[in-house]
Amino acid sequence: MFPAVPLFSRRGRRGAAVTAVLLGGVLAASACSPPGGSSATSSSTASTEASSSAGAGTGTASGSGTASGTGTASGSGTASGSGTVSGSAGTSSGGGSSSAAATPGCGSDPVEMTGYFETGFPLPKALTDEFTKQFPNVTWKIREDQFAVITQNAPRVLADDPPDLMRLPQMSELVKDGLLKNLDSYATAYGWDKWPASQLEQLRVDDKGQRGTGPLYAMGLNFSLTGIFYNKKLAQQVGMTAEPTTLAELDAVLAKAKQAGVTPIAQFNGGATGGLAFPLQNLMAAYGPAAPINDWIFQKSGATIDTPTNVQAAQHLQQWIKSGYFAPDVNSFDYAAMMSRFIGGQSLFIFDGDWESGNLDKQMAGNAGFFLMPPAQAGGKQAAMSAPLTFGIAATAKHADCAAFFLNWVATNQKAREIDVTVGGSHPMGPADAYMPPAKQGTVTATTLAAGAKIGQDNGAMDFIANATGSIYAKSWTPELQKLVAGQESAENMLKKVQSDYESQIGG
Amino acid sequence: MFAAPALLFYAVFVLRPLFLTIQFSLYKWNGIGPSTWVGLSNYGKIFSDPDLYVTILHAFELIIYFSLVPVVLGLVVASAIRRISQSRMAVVSRTVLFLPQVIPLVAAGITWTWLFSTTGLVNQLLSAIGLRGVTRAWLGDFDTALPAVGVIGAWVQIGLCTLLLLAGMSKIDPALYESARMDGAGPVREFRSITVPALRQEIGVCVTVTVISALASFDIIYISTQGGPGNSTMVPGLEIFYLAFSDRQVGVASALAVALMVLVLVVILPIQWLTREQS
Numbered sequence: 001m002f003p004a005v006p007l008f009s010r011r012g013r014r015g016a017a018v019t020a021v022l023l024g025g026v027l028a029a030s031a032c033s034p035p036g037g038s039s040a041t042s043s044s045t046a047s048t049e050a051s052s053s054a055g056a057g058t059g060t061a062s063g064s065g066t067a068s069g070t071g072t073a074s075g076s077g078t079a080s081g082s083g084t085v086s087g088s089a090g091t092s093s094g095g096g097s098s099s100a101a102a103t104p105g106c107g108s109d110p111v112e113m114t115g116y117f118e119t120g121f122p123l124p125k126a127l128t129d130e131f132t133k134q135f136p137n138v139t140w141k142i143r144e145d146q147f148a149v150i151t152q153n154a155p156r157v158l159a160d161d162p163p164d165l166m167r168l169p170q171m172s173e174l175v176k177d178g179l180l181k182n183l184d185s186y187a188t189a190y191g192w193d194k195w196p197a198s199q200l201e202q203l204r205v206d207d208k209g210q211r212g213t214g215p216l217y218a219m220g221l222n223f224s225l226t227g228i229f230y231n232k233k234l235a236q237q238v239g240m241t242a243e244p245t246t247l248a249e250l251d252a253v254l255a256k257a258k259q260a261g262v263t264p265i266a267q268f269n270g271g272a273t274g275g276l277a278f279p280l281q282n283l284m285a286a287y288g289p290a291a292p293i294n295d296w297i298f299q300k301s302g303a304t305i306d307t308p309t310n311v312q313a314a315q316h317l318q319q320w321i322k323s324g325y326f327a328p329d330v331n332s333f334d335y336a337a338m339m340s341r342f343i344g345g346q347s348l349f350i351f352d353g354d355w356e357s358g359n360l361d362k363q364m365a366g367n368a369g370f371f372l373m374p375p376a377q378a379g380g381k382q383a384a385m386s387a388p389l390t391f392g393i394a395a396t397a398k399h400a401d402c403a404a405f406f407l408n409w410v411a412t413n414q415k416a417r418e419i420d421v422t423v424g425g426s427h428p429m430g431p432a433d434a435y436m437p438p439a440k441q442g443t444v445t446a447t448t449l450a451a452g453a454k455i456g457q458d459n460g461a462m463d464f465i466a467n468a469t470g471s472i473y474a475k476s477w478t479p480e481l482q483k484l485v486a487g488q489e490s491a492e493n494m495l496k497k498v499q500s501d502y503e504s505q506i507g508g
Numbered sequence: 509m510f511a512a513p514a515l516l517f518y519a520v521f522v523l524r525p526l527f528l529t530i531q532f533s534l535y536k537w538n539g540i541g542p543s544t545w546v547g548l549s550n551y552g553k554i555f556s557d558p559d560l561y562v563t564i565l566h567a568f569e570l571i572i573y574f575s576l577v578p579v580v581l582g583l584v585v586a587s588a589i590r591r592i593s594q595s596r597m598a599v600v601s602r603t604v605l606f607l608p609q610v611i612p613l614v615a616a617g618i619t620w621t622w623l624f625s626t627t628g629l630v631n632q633l634l635s636a637i638g639l640r641g642v643t644r645a646w647l648g649d650f651d652t653a654l655p656a657v658g659v660i661g662a663w664v665q666i667g668l669c670t671l672l673l674l675a676g677m678s679k680i681d682p683a684l685y686e687s688a689r690m691d692g693a694g695p696v697r698e699f700r701s702i703t704v705p706a707l708r709q710e711i712g713v714c715v716t717v718t719v720i721s722a723l724a725s726f727d728i729i730y731i732s733t734q735g736g737p738g739n740s741t742m743v744p745g746l747e748i749f750y751l752a753f754s755d756r757q758v759g760v761a762s763a764l765a766v767a768l769m770v771l772v773l774v775v776i777l778p779i780q781w782l783t784r785e786q787s
Contacts, residue, residue, distance in 0.1 A: 152753035155540045173756065177540045270648050272734035329626040331737040332648020471755045482737035486650045505755075 103189040104401030106138050113399055113406070115142040116163040118150060121355075123221060123389070123424040124167070127410055130419060134409075138402060148272070151470070155179060162394030164403040168218050170470045171392065172299060175205040175217050181393040183216040186404040192216070192411075196432050198456075199223060202298075202387055202463050209506075211298035211463075219407040220388020222426040225452050226278065226353040227372045227384055229360065229444070234262050234348045235369070243371040246378050247286050247316075254325045257348045264325040266347035268338040269485060274466075274478030275335065276317065276326075276485070278351035278385070281465050282373035283313035285383035290462045297463045299506055305465070306495040314484075314491035321485055331482050353385070354448035357425035361443045370447045372454060383460030386452070387467070388429065421445065427452050469505045476501040533762035539752070543759075550763035559739060560764065563747045564771065566654060567723045570743065573658025574665055574722035579714050581662075582669030583707070587699055589670070590677050602674070606667040613664065617731030620660045621647060624732075647733050653741045660728050665721065669714045676710035677703065712783025716776055723772050744768045 117124045128140045143163075145153065151169035158166070158179035174180050187193050192200065199220065206214030230240075235253075238260040244250040257264040268275035284293055288309030296303040320326065327333075327347065342350045343363045360368040372382045393403045410416045411430035418437040420428040425445055428434070439446035455461055466473035476498045483489035489497075533550050537543035554560045585605065592598050608616060623629045624646040631643040646656040684702050693701065704711075726745035729735065735742035735750070744764055752761035 155538075155756070159540055173538070177538070179540070270645075270733075271736050329645035329648055332626065332645030471750075474750060474754050479736065479738045483650075486737060488650060488738065 103405075104186065105405045106135055106399075106402035108137060111138045111399055111402055113138060113140050113164045113402060115140055116150065116157060116166040117142055117144050118167045119144040119146050123419070124391075126419050126423045127221065127416055128406075130415055131406055131409060134413075134415075138406075158394045162396045162398075164393060164397045164399045165406065166392055166394065168390045168392045170467050171203075171218060171390070172205050172209040172211055173470050174392075176209045179395055180217045181395050181397060181400055183219060183393070183404065186408070187216050190404070190408040191431075192219075192408070195411075195430060196456075198459075198461055199388065199429055203390060210300055212294065212300070218388075218390045218392035219404075219411075220429045221391055221407075221410055222420045222424050222428050223386055223388040224353045224355050224426045225384050225386045225448055225455065226282075226351065227370055227448070227451060228282075229342065229350050229352055229356070230369045230371070231342065231345055231348055231364070232367050232369050234345065238262055238348065240348075243369070244374045246374050246380075247283075247376045250374055253348075254320065255323070258324055263327050263341075263347040265320075265349045265351070266327045266333075266338050266341045267330060267351055268333055268335045269326075269330045269478075269481060270332045270334050270337075272474055272478055273334050274473065274481040275338065275351070276330070276481040277464070277466050277473070277477050279320070280313060280317050280481070281385060281462065282351060282383075283316050284310050284465075285460065285462060286373055286376045286380075287313045287316070289381075290383040290460050293465065294462050296502075297465060297468045299468065304499055305502065306499045310495055311492055314495055318484060318491045326485070331485050354426050354445070355389075355424065357443070357445040357448045358423065359425070361440075361445055366442070368444045370444050370451065372451050381458040381460055382454060383458065383462055384451070384455050385464045386455055386461040387463050389424070389426070421449070468502060471505060472498070472502060475505075529762045529765055532758050533760075533766050535759050537758045538756040539758045540756075546759065550759045551767065553760055554764055554767055559742075560747065560760075562739065563742045563744045564768075566741065567725070567743050567771075569654060570658055570661060570722040570725060571719055573655070574661040574725065575715055575718035577658075577662045578665035578669045578718055579711060581666055582673050582714065583699075583704065583711075585666070586670050586673040586677060587703055589674060591695075602671065605670050608664045609667045609671075613727040614731050616660060616664055617728050620656075620663075621732050624656055648737055650737055650740045653733055653737060657729055657732055657741050660732065661722065661725065664728070665718050669718065672710050672714055673707055676707045680706045708783055712779060715779055715783075719775060719779065720772055723775065724768065744771075 113128075115124070115128065125142065128142065132138055132140065147167075147169070150167055154166075154169050154174060155177060157163065158174060159177075168174070168180075171180065183192075187200075200216055201212055203211075203216055203218040203220070204214045205211050205217050230243075234257070238253070238257040240253045240256065244253055254264040265279070267279060281293070288307065292303065292307065293305075293310075296305050327341075333341075338350055338352075339356070339359075341347055343360070354370075357370075372384055375382055391407065393400050397403060410420070411428060412434065414435050414437075417428040417430070417435055420426065421437045421439060425448070427449055428437075439449050466477055480489055480494045480497055484491065484494055534545065534547060535543040536546045536550075585601075589598050589601055625631075626643075626645045630646065634640065634643050644652065646652050680702065684706075685698055688698050688702055724745050725743050726749065729741055729743055729746055730749070733741045735746050745768070748761045748765050748768070751757050751764065755761075
């Protein structure tokens, strides 16, 4: 649900019509070996998967290597490594009670899955490629678009040309129109209901369109976390000796940077991309609790964004603007420009998410740091926007079972979880005690993954205020934040205007 | 009979969408779910919601840049080129001026966003001549975004106007200029008394085409500002797109589309009438 880079990248809007149709990998030599039907030969294929010790390969069960006969789900399921799928049907560690027939899978016949993914993000493609390697009867036909285009196309694509697996924008309206598959039965079959509830909360939509409770309509490939990235060299240069632990300390660093002639924050806010929503929401959660913000995003009845603490937050943001803590041309540049400025050492901070961690580790190796938004009071609770990278299945998808199997595989297969971290940069979904791929010490990736634990402790995960309704970001937050920058709107009126738009959008 | 295929295409691809749009504009519909009849209330909304009617005002402001500037400059440039029509420079300048017409608008929009950016060529030139004080992010400033978008439009349209007017000038009998010169008329007088009146029809075409492109502008703005900052460059074409595809208010979007069509007709018909009357 998080409008990650996508909404913002300029190329996307230009290339609106550009879609990349990719074939999801080539059939491997053992093309006919079924994911479900484990035979001696298919087991040996699986063993070529480097360290992926689990039986996630071509369907055979359990690390104990007792694969035999079609579709055994291994009595000794727990032997199959930490939480990875074992057995053809994807049941994990079922202690022998689970039967292969009970859970949906991809079958053994050749299946061509249709996917509708987001351009610019290598993660889904990396996962589907790996999936095809492990289950050679499944191939992928993938269409890609920018996130903004996906947002605009979603209802029609889901209705007219239903993909088996699709990157989803804000989903409450899609659910209201009956376009998404209810995943509850899969959740029970695969045991997703035993995962930490907070992971799936944002993906539940009830019959009134409110999110947070109700049936599950989507799944994450991983879940992201946002905070503040900083340039270590510039931090030293302006005299930031430690990461700020309170809002006041952050203010002090910003002032120091300004004095030293370093742009404190290069946040994108141009065109249709109101990136000041990042610091704004961080400030909201610094001044007040995270729960009411989530209620508003989830469209709980009576929820309002126009609260006293949020007004304080908006005023604080306005103060930052007035103090010149943002680049002076903040209203004219987009996400891609922000990234190139930050990587080029032209600003101390950016407010962004861990989907960039891998990228920053590559392009600013050793020079990029990350901390969570500090609380207003020392020792206060911390919160962050943290949302699953949402994927759903069309209500009328042809291969829904296989898509669900894939989603479960992503969360539970060891190799998939490694890809999640190394390619995606974010925390994998799945059971709390699942295998956690190690991140290299000292990298931003390691820092952001660790920060996730703190947010978990403080129960501070929020969805993004841009995701409250399908058009709240484009029609309300973006123009209002741009007006705030230009001094054409006050902090108080901005929240009032957004709230009234929100009410009319939900009502209508 | 020969017109039948053309008529069929016209009916399927022009008339049918047109009537569907009018039909949609009377309903409240999100594009997927059930729709409800709401009569004319979508139209009421266009004229009562400031966010919507301000887009129409922006479109009118764009007429200055998309239409007035290119036609006036086009006239001046065309008569200048006509005077040097024998030299090779004429061919070069014609080509250069017409180039923007050949370049896809999307490419033009991208190029101009670079030129207008904080570190872009426009600001570099301004700094070079000592005007650092006025440099800014032209497309990101509430006061300059719409004029900046207008400049892009003018740049695109000027080639078309020049070429059309040049073609018109080549039809003017050179004897007219000769006799005027014998009567002692200077270049300005020639321009006013011979060139402009003779070009009435061509000017009419230029104005019509460019005014329509101003009122129905979409691509340049979609590429360069997406209607921002705030809503300072939001025009009806873009608003229709947002309403239909991100707001999912197909009814209001259709109503605005119909209103835009009527508006274009209302503006264009008098221009047509004026230019036809003379001939």
